[in-house]
Amino acid sequence: MTPLKAKDVYDLLKTVPEGQVTTYGDLARALGHPNAARAIGQIMNKNPDPFVVPCHRVVAWDGGIGGYAFGIKMKKEILQKEGLAFNEDTIVDFEKKRAKLKREK
DNA sequence: GCCATGGCTAGTA
DNA sequence: GCCATGGCTAGTA
Numbered sequence: 001m002t003p004l005k006a007k008d009v010y011d012l013l014k015t016v017p018e019g020q021v022t023t024y025g026d027l028a029r030a031l032g033h034p035n036a037a038r039a040i041g042q043i044m045n046k047n048p049d050p051f052v053v054p055c056h057r058v059v060a061w062d063g064g065i066g067g068y069a070f071g072i073k074m075k076k077e078i079l080q081k082e083g084l085a086f087n088e089d090t091i092v093d094f095e096k097k098r099a100k101l102k103r104e105k
Numbered sequence: 106g107c108c109a110t111g112g113c114t115a116g117t118a
Numbered sequence: 119g120c121c122a123t124g125g126c127t128a129g130t131a
Contacts, residue, residue: 003124003125004124004125006125023110023111024109024110024111025110025111028110033123033124035111035122035123035124036110036123036124036125037110037111037123037124038108038109038110038111038122038123038124038125039108039110039123039124039125039126040109040110040124040125041108041109041110042107042108042109042124042125042126043109043125043126044109045108045109045126046125046126055109058109059109060109060110060111061110061111061112062111065109066109066110067108067109067110068109069109072109075109
């Protein structure tokens with residue numbers, strides 16, 4: 001299996017529009033690495049450019065917030081600003097907000 | 106040897 | 119609540 005490239009993750013993530021989200025596992029599967037969810041999280045943590053790569057739009061598989069380099073509180077605020085609603089720490093209507101990823105390669 | 110995950114079990118109510 | 123997974127990095131040789 002070809003290695004997972006950070007650039008591929010970022011490129012795919014950039015296709016997720018404002019107001020929608022994706023998950024660590026979805027990104028992993030779309031790139032042909034069904035078990036690399038955790039590696040995706042680590043790649044997000046090293047995000048070179050938070051203003052270009054919308055890593056705040058990557059959440060946990062169950063609609064939970066996941067993590068964020070600048071704190072999950074800020075992540076939540078940004079997502080709310082982009083139009084998502086929360087019930088406690090879970091995204092409301094998560095399945096409807098979940099982006100359909102275009103499979104790469 | 107660390108984790109910004111996720112899936113599966115054991116054990117309680 | 120445990121642990122497999124996979125990419126990264128600190129720290130030793």
